[in-house]
Amino acid sequence: MNYSxxxxxxxxxxxxxxxxxxxxxxxxITIRRLDKLCAEHPDVYRRTWTETEEQKxxxxxxxxxxxxxxxxxxxxxxxxxQGVRMYENRMKNQQKNF
Numbered sequence: 429m430n431y432s433x434x435x436x437x438x439x440x441x442x443x444x445x446x447x448x449x450x451x452x453x454x455x456x457i458t459i460r461r462l463d464k465l466c467a468e469h470p471d472v473y474r475r476t477w478t479e480t481e482e483q484k485x486x487x488x489x490x491x492x493x494x495x496x497x498x499x500x501x502x503x504x505x506x507x508x509x510q511g512v513r514m515y516e517n518r519m520k521n522q523q524k525n526f
Contacts, residue, residue: 429486429487430481435454436453436455437453438452438454438458439451439452440497443494444494447495448491448492449491449492449493449496449497450489450491451490452488453489453490454486459487462475462488466490472492472493474490475488475490476489476490476491477489
């Protein structure tokens with residue numbers, strides 16, 4: 429099934445008893461990221477289900493220990509300003525090299 433951009437969701441369900449995260453996604457970006465993790469760490473990440481259309485994966489389900497799901501806090505003003513300065517310096521250096 430071809431999903432619209434609005435339908436390409438990712439859902440994470442935690443099983444607190446088994447401490448496993450069940451991840452459903454129809455996002456191609458998330459599928460690629462999770463497939464890479466499955467290939468690099470097959471003992472931790474695994475794909476449990478796949479939906480395909482014309483030999484293309486349109487959605488998938490994965491499992492991993494719930495401790496690998498993280499939520500980050502926003503960067504401080506100081507860190508954001510530092511990132512902007514680094515980006516601007518990099519752009520200046522690239523323009524000098526042309």
